[in-house]
Amino acid sequence: MAMKKFINDPSRLTEELLEGFALAHRDIVSVSPGRLVTRVQPKSPDKVALVTLGGAGHEPALSGFVGEGMLDISVVGDIFAAPGPPPVFEALKRADRPAGTLFVVLNHAGDVLSADMAMQMAEAEGLKVRKLLTHEDIAAGPDAPETDRRGLVGCIPLYKIAGAAAEAGRSLEEVHAIAERFNRNMATLAVAMKAATHPATGETLFALADDEMEIGMGQHGEAGTGPCKIRSADETAALMMERLLHAIGATKGDRLMVILNGAGATTLMELYIVLNGVKKYLDERGIEIVACRVGELLTVQEMAGFQMFAARMDDELLALWNAPCRTPSLTVA
């Protein structure tokens, strides 16, 4: 099957997309050798730095969130593939400062491998770094072992909250504790409707029949809980939110952050319609949405579907979420 994408050399996808990204947002980010996306205006060294890593092909994630109030450095790998340990170690060295670095890692085999090896190098070098692993996917069940729970879109509000705490001058221990509190209170469930193609190989990532959707699909087409017939927006919203609420233990009176993250080919129209379904479901249970974001934050090429994210919020987390930031893909004035 022919792949329909506007590309040039498939082996240079990452280089070319980073070049264009840096050009489009040259007032905020620049790209260094080793595919390190950094802030043009560095954060003061007496504030905690935030570093992350991940494969390309998920734009605007992850590098679209480098900038004031969020990430300091994002290390970019090949399409859907983690960067190797050397550039990650380079990023940790470059970020190193008296205030220390919070190193946010999404739970995917390659990312964890590179991150752990880079951490071993950082420790040998005496760098001040604390690692935080996001693993909020509940497709395998909320009680599944950590290794079976992938890091999905939840990293992005976590960058925002940890980044705001860092900008506020909180210590590494405090930034880590706040981020970890958010991490423990968040959950994501994905649903897929149509496959994406791998832009370098042209391979279809998975197969779904025309009348089917699959809840629990990962961001590389990893299998979920099995296909089912397509449901309405309201039914899908209720089905997914029920599992999310159970996972984070949210009950009447709780305040939630809700994110509907489009996978790449699902329209904003659909996402807004789904959001209404979420609101109805939560209203019936006396649960309030106090923070909300709808759009494409972490995509999977032209996959159709979305990730539904929910987190229990408290006053401090909410204030950090609402604090100013300026990045290519998220700005709070």
Added chain:
Amino acid sequence: MSQTLSANDFIAMLRGAGATIREHAAELTRLDSLTGDGDHGTAMLRAMDAVEQAIAEHADAGPGTMLTKAGWAVMSAAGGSTGPLLGSFLMGMGATLTGNRPFDGPVVAAALRGGINQMHKQSKAQIGDRTMMDALLPAAAAMDAAAPDASPADLLKLAAAAAAAGAAATRGMHAKFGRARNLGDRVLGHADPGATSMALILAGFRDGVSPAAIGGALPVNRED
């Protein structure tokens, strides 16, 4: 047959690995597109290019340094899990080849075991998990069981044969790591691409010091 290897033999081993990987890259990609996302062949080619570059830059520094530099270059060049794992294997080999000892059987076996241990430490996979370790751990066991006076070439033959058998056995295994983990029974009948790569690399090492073996049977039987 010589009882020791020269520094040039290590270059020949690395080049042998490069040649074997290049010859079978399309096969690796095919296996990975059945069970992963289809980029393993490309990642291995990239890794072997990085190895060749490291040979060009560091051959004069001796096998230990050359292997360490090659491992670092592979980690930098190849993405996903392939680069870090293969890189740690080469760096683990390099770390044991220090000092001025002659590269005799025990030293060569220790170097391979150093590489295998280093990768094992990072990968944490065991036999039966359908990973690179399914080729490498049997290779280490085969060298452990070899006669104490086995030559380096004989040890590499034993290691390559055990790795090929180990890689072939992955056809009956479910995956416990990476993206293939979610495919369940769909991986059965196909060899793991990573285990196949490691079997090819050990076959390349063997061929590098025993050129007569080149052109012999494929280390991993092709599937129909």
